[in-house]
Amino acid sequence: MLEVKDLVVNYGAVEALKGISFTIEKGEIVTLIGANGAGKTTTMHTISGLVRAKSGSITYNGEDLLKIRPSKLIEKGIAHVPEGRHVFPEMTVDENLDMGAYSCKDKKAVEAIRDDVFEKFPRLRERRRQLAGTLSGGEQQMLAVGRALMGQPSIILMDEPSMGLSPILVEEVFSIIEEIHKAGITVMLNEQNARMALAIADRAYVLETGKITISGKASDLMQDERIRKAYLGQ
Amino acid sequence: MSIFLQALINGLNQGAIYALIALGYTMVYGILRMINFAHGDFIMVGAYTIFYTAPIMVSYGMPAWMAVLIAVVVCAIVGVLVERIAYKPVRGSGSISALITALAMSLFLENLAMVLFGPNPKTVLKIFKLPMITILGAKIQMKYLLTLGIGIAIMILMNVFVHATRIGKAMRAVPQDKEAATIVGIDVDRIITLTFAIGCALAAVAALMYVSTYPRCTTDMGSMMGIKAFIAAVLGGIGIIPGAMLGGIIVGLIEIFVKIYLAPGWYEAITYGILIVVLLIKPSGILGKNTGVKV
Numbered sequence: 001m002l003e004v005k006d007l008v009v010n011y012g013a014v015e016a017l018k019g020i021s022f023t024i025e026k027g028e029i030v031t032l033i034g035a036n037g038a039g040k041t042t043t044m045h046t047i048s049g050l051v052r053a054k055s056g057s058i059t060y061n062g063e064d065l066l067k068i069r070p071s072k073l074i075e076k077g078i079a080h081v082p083e084g085r086h087v088f089p090e091m092t093v094d095e096n097l098d099m100g101a102y103s104c105k106d107k108k109a110v111e112a113i114r115d116d117v118f119e120k121f122p123r124l125r126e127r128r129r130q131l132a133g134t135l136s137g138g139e140q141q142m143l144a145v146g147r148a149l150m151g152q153p154s155i156i157l158m159d160e161p162s163m164g165l166s167p168i169l170v171e172e173v174f175s176i177i178e179e180i181h182k183a184g185i186t187v188m189l190n191e192q193n194a195r196m197a198l199a200i201a202d203r204a205y206v207l208e209t210g211k212i213t214i215s216g217k218a219s220d221l222m223q224d225e226r227i228r229k230a231y232l233g234q
Numbered sequence: 235m236s237i238f239l240q241a242l243i244n245g246l247n248q249g250a251i252y253a254l255i256a257l258g259y260t261m262v263y264g265i266l267r268m269i270n271f272a273h274g275d276f277i278m279v280g281a282y283t284i285f286y287t288a289p290i291m292v293s294y295g296m297p298a299w300m301a302v303l304i305a306v307v308v309c310a311i312v313g314v315l316v317e318r319i320a321y322k323p324v325r326g327s328g329s330i331s332a333l334i335t336a337l338a339m340s341l342f343l344e345n346l347a348m349v350l351f352g353p354n355p356k357t358v359l360k361i362f363k364l365p366m367i368t369i370l371g372a373k374i375q376m377k378y379l380l381t382l383g384i385g386i387a388i389m390i391l392m393n394v395f396v397h398a399t400r401i402g403k404a405m406r407a408v409p410q411d412k413e414a415a416t417i418v419g420i421d422v423d424r425i426i427t428l429t430f431a432i433g434c435a436l437a438a439v440a441a442l443m444y445v446s447t448y449p450r451c452t453t454d455m456g457s458m459m460g461i462k463a464f465i466a467a468v469l470g471g472i473g474i475i476p477g478a479m480l481g482g483i484i485v486g487l488i489e490i491f492v493k494i495y496l497a498p499g500w501y502e503a504i505t506y507g508i509l510i511v512v513l514l515i516k517p518s519g520i521l522g523k524n525t526g527v528k529v
Contacts, residue, residue: 050413074419086414088407099407102400103419147418 001026001186002047002155007056009042016042018210019056024155024188029181031189031197031218033231034207040190041083043207044157047188048073048080060155075103079153083160083190085144089133093124096132096143100150110150117146120179138169145176155186162193174200194231198222206231236371241494242487247378247447249486250385254440255463256470256478257392258433264473265409265429266325268332272316272339274460276434279312279343280305280441281451282351285358298361299446305438313434314427316343322423340457347453361446381443388436389479396475405429465509471522480520484508 002024009017017039024030032040045051047058049070058065060076068076088096097117101110118125121142127135132143141161148156158177162170174196181187181200191197198204201218206227214226221227255277262270280302288301320339324331364376396402404420405428412422444459445451462485470481485505492501512520 048417050416069421070416071419071421074417080417082414082417086411086417088410088414090410091403091406095403095407098400098403099415099418099420102404105400151419 001061002188003057003059004043004047005057005059007043007046007058008054009039009046009051010054011042016210017046020207020210020212022205022212022215024186026154026186027184028202029177029187029189029200031191031201031204032207033191033194033197033204036192037209038207039210040207041159044080044082044159044188044190047157048078074151074153077152077154078157079148079151079155080157081144081148081159081161083163085137085140087132087135087140087143087147090131092129092131093135093143094128096147097124097150100147103151113150113152117149120149120176121146137164138166138172141165141169141173142176145173145180149180153185155188156180157188157190159190160192161189162191162196170196194227198227236373237494239370239372240374241490243372243374243378243382245487245490246382246483247375247443247486248490249466249483250382251440251443251447251482252459252463252466252485253385253479253482254388254436254443255459256467256482257389257475258436258440259464259467260470260472260475260478261392261405261429261433261436263467265405265426266321266332267409268321268329269336269464270321270430270433271333271336271460271464272343273433273437274458274463275340275343275347275456276309276313276437277441277444277459278347278451278453278456279434280309280438281358281445281455282347282356283308283438284361284442284445285356285451288359288361292359298359299442302438302442305441306435309434309438309441310431312343313430313437317427317430322426340460344453344457351451351453353453356451358445358449358451360449361442377446381446384439384443385479385482388439389475392432392436393475401425401428462505465505468519469509469512471519474519474521477519477521484520 198218206214283305284301288298362377466481466485470477
């Protein structure tokens with residue numbers, strides 16, 4: 001479904017990604033784990049077109065993503081839940097969801113998806129007229145996920161969804177990811193919380209300073225001595 | 235009493251013109267956090283377009299004010315060209331670069347107009363054939379009330395537009411978070427271009443109102459109007475649509491009342507003085523939220 005090949009990304013003179021390759025198949029949860037600054041967010045931003053690649057390729061269902069305008073990705077079925085949530089703070093919950101469905105001009109369809117999203121996140125329905133900037137961190141994360149779902153994606157890119165949340169909310173976010181996955185949406189998940197990520201993922205890639213060092217089935221990686229030491233604290 | 239009423243109406247008329255120009259400033263600032271100092275010059279572009287096209291309208295048996303439709307299109311096109319050619323390349327290289335580019339565009343437009351239309355002022359033909367009415371002994375031009383009505387109507391329309399339509403909401407979303415806007419599928423460049431087009435189209439409407447009150451075009455007419463409207467926008471709270479209207483009306487009323495009741499030569503000093511006082515007390519303007527951002 002999504003294939004990244006020999007991807008190189010530079011920030012000025014700094015090489016952030018040094019030629020990484022990975023694939024995501026339809027229906028999978030694939031996680032990219034690694035420390036801060038390893039290049040997880042850069043990878044996602046390059047897929048979303050927010051950062052330019054220096055070389056390499058990203059293909060999605062056979063189409064070259066690097067040639068598509070970033071604002072067209074949602075129409076292709078790629079949604080992005082950015083790190084730090086990035087909701088529109090001065091807009092209401094409802095308006096944020098409207099923006100998630102920006103590329104859909106059919107008002108009736110938008111309302112139907114909105115109902116689905118509220119079904120999943122009843123808290124958002126309660127707060128639909130509230131400004132997103134006044135929501136708690138957990139609620140903002142729900143809103144960011146809800147906004148992404150409004151675009152009816154086939155794949156959702158989630159960047160550090162557990163960041164800054166309390167352990168209970170982290171559990172909740174992960175159960176939501178599983179729920180989304182069960183609904184037939186492919187998930188790419190960037191996480192520092194390797195334990196949680198490996199528990200729900202099918203496959204995983206470990207990113208270290210711009211290079212993929214380990215990859216494999218999530219269940220195998222959980223047993224891997226190197227990962228247990230470096231990422232699971234055992 | 236009759237003088238007061240007359241001053242009030244004249245002030246509101248003047249204020250509505252400033253308000254429409256201020257609306258353009260505010261919309262562009264709202265989306266780009268950039269002061270488009272060339273904005274006032276779009277009044278000039280609009281006024282010359284009306285000067286040249288109003289006689290054509292009349293010769294085809296249409297009312298002269300219909301020329302504003304052409305002016306709206308011309309201003310929107312020139313606005314989009316200015317944005318694409320001059321502002322877009324310097325976007326992202328800091329607010330000082332944008333400011334200097336805008337000042338340069340202002341000079342460029344004024345000098346281009348000088349070359350194209352010549353240095354002599356042009357007299358625009360009569361736009362509205364509306365009667366003068368007498369209320370409580372005050373002679374009131376109907377066209378002034380019309381100007382005020384159009385000003386208020388456009389402000390309400392713009393407010394509804396940015397809150398209730400898909401494109402309007404996108405115009406609010408872009409300045410809040412450009413990255414998130416791109417992610418959800420908003421073409422940020424297109425929204426910015428559209429904002430310029432709308433702001434400049436409003437300047438064309440302001441130009442119509444201006445020439446119906448003062449039927450003269452000069453190549454530098456925009457710079458003074460631009461400064462007044464800028465003051466209006468900052469006074470009301472820049473980036474806020476009702477703030478532009480309020481600021482415009484306040485500046486217009488101050489001008490006329492000072493001219494009539496105090497001293498004709500002092501109106502600008504007093505307008506600037508009030509701006510300074512308001513900014514000292516509330517730097518974000520009358521309707522602005524205090525976020526610590528200074529213009």
